[in-house]
Amino acid sequence: QLQLRESGPGLVKPSETLSLSCSVSGGSISGSPYYWDWIRQPPGKGPEWIGSIHYSGNTYYSPSLKSRVTISVDTSKKQFSLKLTSMTAADTAVYYCARHPLGSGSAMDVWGQGTAVTVSS
Amino acid sequence: SSELTQDPAVSVALGQTVRITCQGDSLRSYFASWYQQKPGQAPTLVIYDEKNRPSGIPDRFSGSSSGNTASLTVTGAQAEDEAVYYCNSRDISGDHVIFGGGTKLTVL
Numbered sequence: 734q735l736q737l738r739e740s741g742p743g744l745v746k747p748s749e750t751l752s753l754s755c756s757v758s759g760g761s762i763s764g765s766p767y768y769w770d771w772i773r774q775p776p777g778k779g780p781e782w783i784g785s786i787h788y789s790g791n792t793y794y795s796p797s798l799k800s801r802v803t804i805s806v807d808t809s810k811k812q813f814s815l816k817l818t819s820m821t822a823a824d825t826a827v828y829y830c831a832r833h834p835l836g837s838g839s840a841m842d843v844w845g846q847g848t849a850v851t852v853s854s
Numbered sequence: 855s856s857e858l859t860q861d862p863a864v865s866v867a868l869g870q871t872v873r874i875t876c877q878g879d880s881l882r883s884y885f886a887s888w889y890q891q892k893p894g895q896a897p898t899l900v901i902y903d904e905k906n907r908p909s910g911i912p913d914r915f916s917g918s919s920s921g922n923t924a925s926l927t928v929t930g931a932q933a934e935d936e937a938v939y940y941c942n943s944r945d946i947s948g949d950h951v952i953f954g955g956g957t958k959l960t961v962l
Contacts, residue, residue, distance in 0.1 A: 770951070779940055780889075780897060782951040793949055829896055839942045839951050840887040840902035847896050 735760035737830050737845035745824075745852050751817040755830030755845060756810075763788040763808035768833040770841055771804060771815045773826040781826075785833055786813055820852045856880060856945035858954035865960040866931045874926045874957045876941030884944035886924035888917060890937045891956075897940060901926060928959070936961045 741753035755769070762769065771783040784794040786804045794802050798817070806813040817824060827849050831841035858878040866872035876886055885904040889897035899908050901917035904924065914929045924943070928935055941954040 779956045780942075780953045782942075782953065785951070795950060833951075837903055838885040838887070838944050840899055841889075841897075841942075842899050842902065842908060844896040844898070 735832065735843050737832065737843060739828060739830050739845045739848040741828075741848055741850070743849055743851060745820050745850060746854050747821055747852055749820050751815070751820050751824070751828075751850060753815045753828055753830075753848065753850075754812050755814070756812050758811070762806065762811045762813065766835040768793075768835060769806065769813045770831045770833045772829045772831055772841070773824075774829070774847075775823075775826040780829070783815065783817075783828075787835075822852050824850070825852045826850060856947075856950070856952055858886075858941055858943060858952055860939075860941060860954040860957045862955070863958045863960065865962055866928070867962050868933065869930055871927065871929045872931055872959065874928075874939050874959065876924045876926075876943075876954045877922055878943065878952075878954075879922055880943055880946050880952070881919060881922050881924050883946070884948065886917070886919065886941045886943045888915075888924075888926045889940045889942070890935075891940065892937045900939075931959075931961050933961050935959060 736758045768785040770785045774780045801818045803816040827847040829847045830845045832843040888901040891897040905917040938956045940956045
């Protein structure tokens with residue numbers, strides 16, 4: 734059974750860059766008909782899609798975050814990663830990675846447990 | 855627009871039927887999916903591509919759509935169905951994913 738696990742710092746200072754990784758186990762990340770997504774959820778609010786990557790490297794980013802986001806994939810490590818620059822308090826959230834089947838409009842069928850990130854000095 | 859609108863809260867008596875709606879212009883072109891989220895947990899997909907149920911999701915959950923509105927129906931709501939439900943879909947461009955603000959379902 735496919736499992737996703739996020740890893741990274743729980744605390745980031747304002748103006749710094751957040752770097753998170755998502756490890757994929759129990760399945761393949763390459764050659765597979767899926768996009769791999771990052772989503773975040775601020776405290777008490779709904780989820781916000783950050784972006785998607787295909788193992789080929791094709792990416793899509795949220796228009797509101799595009800200038801600050803980079804998503805990359807390392808198929809040899811079965812990981813995909815998120816970098817978000819110029820962090821502010823508004824970026825405090827639980828960050829999730831998820832699997833997103835190709836051909837499905839928006840369905841994310843497997844989620845990681847999430848990792849809480851706080852932006853504070 | 856590229857927004858999905860949900861009622862903030864709905865309630866249902868135990869064993870009764872409730873419908874949760876999601877409105878947005880992009881729903882005229884793209885399917886909605888639905889997620890259940892309980893406190894402290896990641897969202898769980900309960901309906902995808904308008905009306906399909908992932909394996910393991912009880913058949914009391916069903917989805918439908920008409921015009922710019924997608925709906926999630928829970929037929930015979932159970933206590934364990936109390937949660938926040940989110941819809942998501944594509945924006946008008948089709949290149950980006952958007953989420954609704956969520957509906958808190960209370961089972962009385």
